[in-house]
Amino acid sequence: MHPREDVIISVMQTNHFLGKLFALLILSAALVLMGTLLGSTGASWNMSETDQTVLFDIRLPRSLGAYFAGALLGLAGGIAQSLFRNPLADPYLLGSASGALLGVGSILCLAYLGNSWLEIIGLNGGAFLGALLGVMASLLLAGGYRSSLRLLLSGVVISVILGAANSLFTFIRPDLFQSIQSFMLGNTTLLNWSGVEIMATALLICLLITLIISPALDALSLGENTARTLGLPLDQLRLILIGILALATGCAVAQTGLVAFVGLAAPHLVRKFSGGRQRIQLLFSCLGGGILLLSSDLIARTLFAPIEIPVGIVTAVLGG
Numbered sequence: 041m042h043p044r045e046d047v048i049i050s051v052m053q054t055n056h057f058l059g060k061l062f063a064l065l066i067l068s069a070a071l072v073l074m075g076t077l078l079g080s081t082g083a084s085w086n087m088s089e090t091d092q093t094v095l096f097d098i099r100l101p102r103s104l105g106a107y108f109a110g111a112l113l114g115l116a117g118g119i120a121q122s123l124f125r126n127p128l129a130d131p132y133l134l135g136s137a138s139g140a141l142l143g144v145g146s147i148l149c150l151a152y153l154g155n156s157w158l159e160i161i162g163l164n165g166g167a168f169l170g171a172l173l174g175v176m177a178s179l180l181l182a183g184g185y186r187s188s189l190r191l192l193l194s195g196v197v198i199s200v201i202l203g204a205a206n207s208l209f210t211f212i213r214p215d216l217f218q219s220i221q222s223f224m225l226g227n228t229t230l231l232n233w234s235g236v237e238i239m240a241t242a243l244l245i246c247l248l249i250t251l252i253i254s255p256a257l258d259a260l261s262l263g264e265n266t267a268r269t270l271g272l273p274l275d276q277l278r279l280i281l282i283g284i285l286a287l288a289t290g291c292a293v294a295q296t297g298l299v300a301f302v303g304l305a306a307p308h309l310v311r312k313f314s315g316g317r318q319r320i321q322l323l324f325s326c327l328g329g330g331i332l333l334l335s336s337d338l339i340a341r342t343l344f345a346p347i348e349i350p351v352g353i354v355t356a357v358l359g360g
Contacts, residue, residue: 075103114329117303143170
C-alpha cells in the first residue's frame with residue numbers, strides 16, 4: 041500500500057473516532073441537563089430561590105453522580121471482559137457485590153447495637169470496604185493474580201460464601217431486609233456533592249491509568265503466551281487492572297448500591313464503535329455506562345411520577 045494511502049486511512053479513522061466521541065459527549069451533556077431540569081414533580085423552569093436549591097443541590101448532583109457511577113461501572117465492566125476474555129464478565133465478578141452487601145449489613149447490625157464509631161464509617165464506607173474485602177478474598181483464594189481462570193473461579197466461590205453470610209444477616213435481623221433490599225436494587229436519590237467529588241476523582245484516576253496500560257489488554261486478547269513473547273510484564277499489569285477494577289466498582293457501589301447490568305451491558309453497547317482497539321473500547325465503555333445509568337435514572341424518577349422506582353430495575357430492563 042502506498043504511504044499516502046496509509047496516511048489517508050489513518051486520518052479517516054481518527055475523524056471517525058472523534059465523531060463518535062463527540063456524539064457520546066453531546067448525548068451525555070444533554071442527559072445531565074435533562075436530569076437537572078426533570079424531577080418526579082415535573083420540570084423546573086422558574087429560577088426562584090426554591091427552584092435553584094432543588095436544581096443545584098438535589099437534581100444536579102444526583103444527575104452527575106448517576107453518570108459518574110455508571111461511567112465507573114462501565115469502565116470496570118470493560119476491564120473485566122478484556123482481562124478475563126469473557127463477554128459475560130462484569131464488575132461484580134470478583135466478589136465485590138457480595139462484599140459490599142455484607143459491609144452494609146454489618147454496619148446496619150452493629151450500629152443497632154450502639155457502636156458510635158460506626159457513624160464515622162457510615163453505609164457508604166461499609167460498602168466500599170466490603171467490596172475491597174471481597175476482591176482481596178478472591179485474590180487470596182486464587183493464590184495470587186497470575187491465573188485468570190483461577191481468579192475467575194475464586195470470585196464465584198467468594199460471591200457464594202459472602203452471599204450466604206448476607207442471607208444469615210436477613211435471617212437473624214428480618215427488620216433489616218428492606219434496607220438491604222433497597223441497597224441491592226440501587227439507589228440514586230441520596231447522591232450529593234460529596235459523593236460526586238469522590239466518584240469524579242476515582243474516575244479520573246482509574247481512566248487515566250487504564251488508558252496508559254491499555255496496550256497490555258490488546259496483547260492479552262492474542263493470548264497470554266503471545267503477550268509474554270512481546271516482553272510485557274503481564275503479572276504486574278494484571279494486578280494494576282484488578283486494583284482499578286476494585287477501586288472503580290467499590291466507589292460506584294458505595295454511592296449507588298448494586299446497580300444491575302450496567303457494567304455488563306455498557307461494553308457491549310459500544311463494542312461496534314471501538315474497531316477492536318482496547319483503548320477506545322474502554323473509553324467508550326466508560327461513556328456508555330454513564331449514559332445508560334443516567335438514562336435509567338431519568339426513567340425511574342419520571343415513569344410513575346411522583347413515585348420513583350429503583351433504578352436497578354430499569355437498568356436491568358434497558359441493559360437486556
